[in-house]
Amino acid sequence: MKAIIDCNSFYCSCERLYRPDLWNRPVVVLSNNDGCIIARSDEAKTIGLSMAAPYYQQRDQIVKNKVAVFSSNYHLYGDLSMRVMDTLRTILPPHCVEVYSVDEAFLDLSHLPPSTFHLFAKELRQTVEMWTGIKVSVGVAPTKVLAKMANRLAKKNKAASDCVWVLDSPEKIDEALSQFDVGDLWGIGRRYADKLKDQFGITTAHQLKQMPEAWARKHLGGVVGMRMIRELNGEPSIPLKDPLEQKKMIATTRMFGKPVYRLEELREALASFVSRAAEKLRRQGCAASHLDVFVVTNGRAGEQYHYDPRADHRYVLMPRATSLTHEIIAYAMPLVDDLFRDGMKYLKAGVTLSMIVPDSEVQQNLFTPQQNVKGKALMEAVDNLNFSMRGDVVKYVSSGLTRNWKMRQEMRSQRFTTRWEELYEVK
Amino acid sequence: MDGEVFYGAAYKGSKQFRQQEVRTADATGFGAAADDYAERGIDLNEQLVRNKPATFFMRVRGDAMIGAGIHDGDVVIVDRSIKASSGKVIIATLNGEMLIRRFEKGFNKIRLIPDTSKLSPIEVDPYADFSVWGVVTYVIHAV
Numbered sequence: 001m002k003a004i005i006d007c008n009s010f011y012c013s014c015e016r017l018y019r020p021d022l023w024n025r026p027v028v029v030l031s032n033n034d035g036c037i038i039a040r041s042d043e044a045k046t047i048g049l050s051m052a053a054p055y056y057q058q059r060d061q062i063v064k065n066k067v068a069v070f071s072s073n074y075h076l077y078g079d080l081s082m083r084v085m086d087t088l089r090t091i092l093p094p095h096c097v098e099v100y101s102v103d104e105a106f107l108d109l110s111h112l113p114p115s116t117f118h119l120f121a122k123e124l125r126q127t128v129e130m131w132t133g134i135k136v137s138v139g140v141a142p143t144k145v146l147a148k149m150a151n152r153l154a155k156k157n158k159a160a161s162d163c164v165w166v167l168d169s170p171e172k173i174d175e176a177l178s179q180f181d182v183g184d185l186w187g188i189g190r191r192y193a194d195k196l197k198d199q200f201g202i203t204t205a206h207q208l209k210q211m212p213e214a215w216a217r218k219h220l221g222g223v224v225g226m227r228m229i230r231e232l233n234g235e236p237s238i239p240l241k242d243p244l245e246q247k248k249m250i251a252t253t254r255m256f257g258k259p260v261y262r263l264e265e266l267r268e269a270l271a272s273f274v275s276r277a278a279e280k281l282r283r284q285g286c287a288a289s290h291l292d293v294f295v296v297t298n299g300r301a302g303e304q305y306h307y308d309p310r311a312d313h314r315y316v317l318m319p320r321a322t323s324l325t326h327e328i329i330a331y332a333m334p335l336v337d338d339l340f341r342d343g344m345k346y347l348k349a350g351v352t353l354s355m356i357v358p359d360s361e362v363q364q365n366l367f368t369p370q371q372n373v374k375g376k377a378l379m380e381a382v383d384n385l386n387f388s389m390r391g392d393v394v395k396y397v398s399s400g401l402t403r404n405w406k407m408r409q410e411m412r413s414q415r416f417t418t419r420w421e422e423l424y425e426v427k
Numbered sequence: 428m429d430g431e432v433f434y435g436a437a438y439k440g441s442k443q444f445r446q447q448e449v450r451t452a453d454a455t456g457f458g459a460a461a462d463d464y465a466e467r468g469i470d471l472n473e474q475l476v477r478n479k480p481a482t483f484f485m486r487v488r489g490d491a492m493i494g495a496g497i498h499d500g501d502v503v504i505v506d507r508s509i510k511a512s513s514g515k516v517i518i519a520t521l522n523g524e525m526l527i528r529r530f531e532k533g534f535n536k537i538r539l540i541p542d543t544s545k546l547s548p549i550e551v552d553p554y555a556d557f558s559v560w561g562v563v564t565y566v567i568h569a570v
Contacts, residue, residue: 020556021523083480090480131481131508133560416483423486423502426518426527 001117001140001168002236003107004147005124007084008135008155008163010103011039014080015070017133018416018424026067030055033255034071034410042158071409077102079417083132091124098240106144108240114168121164141167144238145231148186149176149205173234177206187228192220209233247284252277253350259298260346263337266295270336271329273351275395278325279386281353282379285360287321288353291328293335296348305347314339321357324375325382328353475565481508483561485518485527492516492527494542501568503527505561518560521551525560 007013011029016022026043030036037044037051037058047065049058055069062069081102088097088105096108112120121138128136137158139151146167153176154165167173182205183193196202200219202211209232216225227237252273260266270293281288294313299306307313314335322328332351386395414422476482483505487497495516497503503518511517517530519539528539528549537551551557 018525020520020525020558020560023523023556086480127508131478133507420484423484424525425488426485426503426525427487427489427491 001109001112001114001142002144002147002240003109003121003124003138003140004100004144004151005088005105005107005128005136005138006151006155007081007103008137009039009041010081010134011070011072011077012041012044013134014073014077015068015413016041017080018413019068022068026065027070028062028067029070029072030411031255032072032409033257035255038072069411071412073409073412073415075415075418076413080132080134084128084134084136087128087131088124091127096240106147106240109140117168118164118166121166122162125163135163137161137163137165139165139167141173142234143231143236145186145228146173146234149180149184152184153180170234174206177209177232178204180205182208185228185232187224195219205232247280248356249352249354250277250280250288250356251350251352252280253348255348256346260349261344263340263342266340266346266349267333267336269349270332270351272395273349274328274332275325277351277353278323278328278379279383281356282323282359282383285358286356287323287359288328288356289318289321290353290355291316291318291331291335292352292354293332293339294350294352295339295346298345298347311341312339317355321355323359324379327375475504475567477564478506478508481561482506487527487566490543491541491546492529492543495529496568497527497542497563497566498568501566503563504565504567506564507561509562509564511559511562516563518563520556520558520560521549522556527563530559 009027012027015027015029024043026047026049027041028037028044028049029039031038034055036054037049040049040051044067047061047067049061049067061067084103085097085099085105088107092107092109093111096111098106098108100106109117109120117140121140125136125138128134137151137154139147139149139154141147141150150165150167154161154163157165167176181193182188182196182202183190185205185208188196196208202208209229211229213226213229216229217223219225220228230237254269254273256269260269292313292315294307296305296307296312298304316331316335318328318331414424416422416424485503485505487499487501487503489499493499497516503516505518509515511530511532513530513532515530516527519526519528519530521539526539526549528541531538531540531548536553537557539549539551541548
């Protein structure tokens with residue numbers, strides 16, 4: 001049996017942890033730069049606040065309903081996410097926990113006796129909530145796709161389910177499938193949902209379950225579609241991923257706090273994104289040899305943003321895979337110079353590192369100097385300092401000292417769990 | 428600590444160290460003898476953080492618990508995985524506020540007791556929004 005544990009309105013839950021006055025009030029969290037709503041508590045959903053419309057258009061409604069509004073506080077969310085995952089790894093053997101996203105984890109429950117699933121899921125929910133203060137929902141079923149469905153049912157019927165839903169018999173599974181919209185299945189995007197409805201008249205998950213595998217192979221994205229049919233039939237076909245699997249691509253992309261017009265500022269921003277991406281790269285013990293740099297400018301005629309793959313994107317293949325920030329910055333800067341056009345209004349930029357290999361397997365190239373040991377020691381020192389002192393105390397001058405372009409976060413809560421100087425004060 | 432359930436998620440970091448981190452491992456003189464007995468020094472986390480994912484720090488403002496040795500400006504360590512029982516110092520939530528007080532549970536009433544004569548105990552109304560946020564396990568006080 002598989003389970004998925006999913007935090008309820010995770011970012012809002014985090015904001016509420018230290019704010020009992022908000023436990024029954026609507027809460028929303030805004031995106032970087034306070035542009036739009038990215039998380040809503042149940043109360044905020046009920047009053048009809050939307051994730052799609054910009055925040056400023058909904059301000060009247062927010063004021064009228066006394067909605068608590070927060071800028072995103074990723075330091076807090078990241079720390080609480082780690083606590084949730086650590087709690088799961090304490091209760092279950094670590095290899096039975098696959099962290100799927102910041103607020104979701106798949107669990108392998110095959111070692112538990114079947115009669116205990118419901119009780120176990122309930123205890124899991126209670127323990128996570130008690131230890132970390134984060135409310136979660138648990139869905140249990142024979143496969144990942146079905147567990148995702150169970151989780152959705154638990155969340156939709158919170159009062160009846162107590163946030164736990166177990167599909168442990170063929171009858172229960174079929175009953176759930178026949179009432180479940182095919183478009184709500186995990187892995188079925190809107191495009192496929194429309195295609196299934198319009199071309200094949202398939203509207204419920206149960207109808208999809210009965211389709212032959214060969215059909216799925218042809219019409220539902222090949223092997224992926226076949227796996228979907230098998231999972232719907234209770235046959236586990238998407239294994240728990242090795243949580244230590246290396247990322248094949250690492251990206252750091254940000255909106256600017258205010259538009260950037262000058263080359264120096266653009267260079268600074270991208271140098272700092274490279275630093276962040278390289279740090280992630282080193283954290284998984286890898287090196288990369290492909291570097292992409294891109295920018296997004298303000299849109300013309302009706303569009304909010306504009307991205308022209310030819311003008312706004314550059315890449316370079318570095319002669320040897322590296323994880324050293326200064327080496328990557330040195331490759332990135334000429335790309336930025338090449339991209340920059342005077343008079344443009346830059347709103348967003350990013351870097352991507354790919355062609356990733358483990359650091360130990362870096363191929364030496366005859367024509368480039370040996371990977372220098374000193375550089376690695378330097379990076380280790382920089383990473384240690386930044387980790388223990390927090391907040392980039394050591395950074396490259398090329399990434400700027402004033403950072404005018406940094407994101408706007410006007411309503412951010414304190415970083416209660418990661419900063420001594422921002423601890424919660426209790427009377 | 429008086430026999431709380433131990434969940435085993437305590438801070439383990441200080442027990443994991445590699446041979447390369449032993450400073451005297453490659454000593455050319457007599458260092459090698461001590462090497463056999465190498466262990467990592469005492470780490471406060473082992474003592475103060477019993478269950479890492481459930482442990483939170485807070486700063487105390489005011490003298491509500493001064494009699495218990497918890498002063499204005501001190502840092503308290505709060506463990507959410509411990510069940511509150513009578514007599515423990517807790518972080519309570521009451522009608523939307525967070526308070527540090529001693530928990531007293533009678534037959535059918537709950538009281539929050541300060542440790543100073545300047546404040547009076549709070550009788551928790553059965554219909555009030557009350558919960559235990561966590562149990563205070565240690566206080567860090569600068570001398």
